[in-house]
Amino acid sequence: MAALLEINRLTMRFSATEVVHDLSLAIEERTTLGLVGESGSGKSVTALAITRLLDHRAQMTGAIRYAGQDLLSLDSEAMRRLRGKEIAMVFQEPMTALNPVMPIGEQIAEAVRVHHPEQSRKAVRDAVIEAMHAVALPEPARRYNDYPHQFSGGQRQRILIAMAIVNRPRLLIADEPTTALDVTVQRQILELLADLKERFGLTMLFISHDLAVVSQVSDRVAVMRRGLLLEEASRAAIFRTPMHAYTRALLGAAPTMETPLDSPLATLDFRGDDARIPLREMADGHWARVAETV
Amino acid sequence: MSFSGWGLVYRSQWNREKTEGAFISIVDSQGNSRYETLNYLQMHYFLRQQLKTQPLAALGLCLIGTFLLAGAFAPWISPSNPSAIDLPHRLAAPSAMHWLGADELGRDIFSRLIYGARLSLTVAFSVVACSLVLGTTIGGIAGLYGGVLDMMLNVLVMNAFLSLPGILLAISFVAFLGPGLINLILALSIGGWVGYARLVRAQVLAVREREFVEAARALGASDLRIFFRHILPNIVQPLIVQSAIGMAGAVLAEATLSFLGLGVPPPTPSWGAMLNDARSHLFDAPHLVIFPALAVMFCVLAFNFIGDALRDYLDPRTRMSVGL
Ligand SMILES: Nc1ncnc2c1ncn2[C@@H]1O[C@H](COP(=O)(O)OP(=O)(O)O)[C@@H](O)[C@H]1O
Ligand SMILES: [Mg+2]
Numbered sequence: 001m002a003a004l005l006e007i008n009r010l011t012m013r014f015s016a017t018e019v020v021h022d023l024s025l026a027i028e029e030r031t032t033l034g035l036v037g038e039s040g041s042g043k044s045v046t047a048l049a050i051t052r053l054l055d056h057r058a059q060m061t062g063a064i065r066y067a068g069q070d071l072l073s074l075d076s077e078a079m080r081r082l083r084g085k086e087i088a089m090v091f092q093e094p095m096t097a098l099n100p101v102m103p104i105g106e107q108i109a110e111a112v113r114v115h116h117p118e119q120s121r122k123a124v125r126d127a128v129i130e131a132m133h134a135v136a137l138p139e140p141a142r143r144y145n146d147y148p149h150q151f152s153g154g155q156r157q158r159i160l161i162a163m164a165i166v167n168r169p170r171l172l173i174a175d176e177p178t179t180a181l182d183v184t185v186q187r188q189i190l191e192l193l194a195d196l197k198e199r200f201g202l203t204m205l206f207i208s209h210d211l212a213v214v215s216q217v218s219d220r221v222a223v224m225r226r227g228l229l230l231e232e233a234s235r236a237a238i239f240r241t242p243m244h245a246y247t248r249a250l251l252g253a254a255p256t257m258e259t260p261l262d263s264p265l266a267t268l269d270f271r272g273d274d275a276r277i278p279l280r281e282m283a284d285g286h287w288a289r290v291a292e293t294v
Numbered sequence: 295m296s297f298s299g300w301g302l303v304y305r306s307q308w309n310r311e312k313t314e315g316a317f318i319s320i321v322d323s324q325g326n327s328r329y330e331t332l333n334y335l336q337m338h339y340f341l342r343q344q345l346k347t348q349p350l351a352a353l354g355l356c357l358i359g360t361f362l363l364a365g366a367f368a369p370w371i372s373p374s375n376p377s378a379i380d381l382p383h384r385l386a387a388p389s390a391m392h393w394l395g396a397d398e399l400g401r402d403i404f405s406r407l408i409y410g411a412r413l414s415l416t417v418a419f420s421v422v423a424c425s426l427v428l429g430t431t432i433g434g435i436a437g438l439y440g441g442v443l444d445m446m447l448n449v450l451v452m453n454a455f456l457s458l459p460g461i462l463l464a465i466s467f468v469a470f471l472g473p474g475l476i477n478l479i480l481a482l483s484i485g486g487w488v489g490y491a492r493l494v495r496a497q498v499l500a501v502r503e504r505e506f507v508e509a510a511r512a513l514g515a516s517d518l519r520i521f522f523r524h525i526l527p528n529i530v531q532p533l534i535v536q537s538a539i540g541m542a543g544a545v546l547a548e549a550t551l552s553f554l555g556l557g558v559p560p561p562t563p564s565w566g567a568m569l570n571d572a573r574s575h576l577f578d579a580p581h582l583v584i585f586p587a588l589a590v591m592f593c594v595l596a597f598n599f600i601g602d603a604l605r606d607y608l609d610p611r612t613r614m615s616v617g618l
Pocket of ligand 1: 014019037038039040041042043044045046057
């Protein structure tokens with residue numbers, strides 16, 4: 001299978017600080033890559049780099065290849081036409097990612113109108129209502145003109161997802177789509193994303209700081225820390241044979257039934273200067289940044 | 295807790311079948327703002343309460359309503375032709391025939407005031423509209439693109455205009471191009487747009503960092519679309535306040551220019567020109583001065599009352615950041 005998205009030796013810096021270092025990733029068509037890492041590890045900036053939403057702020061080197069074209073060298077108008085049509089994004093904060101003064105139906109319709117200005121009002125409305133159905137928003141036709149504050153957090157996240165899928169994109173980037181939600185709603189949203197992925201044949205980059213969440217939707221998992229890719233492998237391999245000490249720390253950080261009640265909460269106590277250790281294929285399709293002796 | 299905004303101004307859903315009346319934003323004591331939906335009845339209650347607690351705003355609205363009606367229906371309302379000269383009645387005191395008296399050519403002052411309202415409001419609305427368009431465009435470009443462009447527009451252009459008194463700019467413009475309605479409007483807009491540009495720039499700088507703007511960009515929206523569809527609706531509240539206060543300024547400026555003979559040429563009645571004509575009769579026929587002066591005063595006050603009341607609804611933090 002060919003990779004739909006291929007990030008090749010991407011390095012990003014904001015003036016002097018390097019936030020992503022020599023990152024290479026590939027996502028095969030119709031699969032989900034989960035990107036995990038603690039906060040500040042450079043997950044969001046990677047997502048924004050793919051859609052080139054950081055153009056004027058960050059310097060980037062390397063290549064990002066999407067369906068055969070290099071996104072970093074694409075002119076900005078061509079890039080704009082890919083955004084929201086081929087490559088869509090779901091943001092973390094459903095409270096702030098929606099415009100408070102625009103009815104939600106209109107906001108979803110924006111995605112259609114931007115890319116298909118020729119469509120009639122009715123066609124746009126139909127597409128929006130269909131997308132609202134697809135994300136299981138109750139009573140789409142009646143709630144078309146409601147404002148974001150009239151919805152719950154989970155429903156707002158569904159609205160954001162509807163905005164992302166209304167144009168049937170090929171690649172969906174979900175940046176911590178469930179972090180702001182409580183656990184039950186989180187599960188519903190994850191199920192929705194898995195369902196949409198099947199139905200629309202989406203390729204997905206799923207970003208989260210929570211390895212447990214990532215494991216529920218991903219085929220492959222990449223672990224990042226401080227701008228460095230530490231390990232990348234299939235979901236099964238990450239869980240069964242984690243190679244990097246940091247991955248193991250992540251896996252061990254969640255308390256289990258066996259954890260004594262009075263033991264202190266596990267913290268990620270991990271130090272290490274990994275940039276000098278190269279990323280190597282330790283087993284078939286299992287890459288890790290570990291010293292040879294391990 | 296205080297009411298801080300009024301979503302009802304734009305995109306409100308006023309029909310009765312839907313229970314949605316409008317939404318307002320509320321700022322609590324911690325300074326957090328949230329949106330609340332009001333239904334139709336609550337909306338009426340809210341407005342009535344506001345009018346009760348803001349009697350000046352109610353007064354302002356009534357006055358402006360009166361001026362607007364007078365201006366719009368001037369030919370039907372005014373008891374006589376505002377330009378009809380009637381020398382036997384020159385400087386006549388108020389009477390049943392001339393309710394507010396007659397001027398030095400015997401023209402009916404009441405009729406002239408009504409036509410003057412038409413001119414004042416036409417000029418004020420046009421000036422505010424022109425300034426708003428120009429200011430929003432320039433301020434929007436500066437705020438949206440930032441960087442060197444912003445530097446040039448903000449530091450060089452806006453500050454240069456701000457350092458010149460608007461009325462002097464207007465006077466020199468009219469003196470250069472000659473009097474007339476269009477020139478008058480242009481002259482006043484030339485000094486007027488800067489305030490709106492600064493306001494829009496500051497607001498755009500704040501709004502463009504909000505996540506929904508990034509979300510709109512991620513949808514593939516162009517800069518133009520982001521500005522008009524996503525940013526502008528979020529900054530109309532302070533713009534409306536500024537416009538209301540700008541109307542007061544425009545009425546006063548129009549009267550000033552007309553007083554100096556740089557307004558719309560006679561015989562078009564204008565409050566400022568009436569004041570000028572009446573100068574020499576300040577003592578023998580004071581009603582020639584008093585009534586046009588009262589008209590200017592009430593009109594300016596009314597717009598200021600409305601602007602102040604609107605401003606009081608705004609989030610105090612916005613008010614500070616906007617510098618109103
Ligand atoms: N616009 C920006 N300007 C400067 N630094 C930034 C910017 N955005 C992110 N960073 C920095 O880049 C690093 C990675 O951030 P981010 O990708 O948001 O992390 P996360 O993995 O939590 O999503 C952080 O150290 C952050 O401070
Ligand atoms: Mg992030």
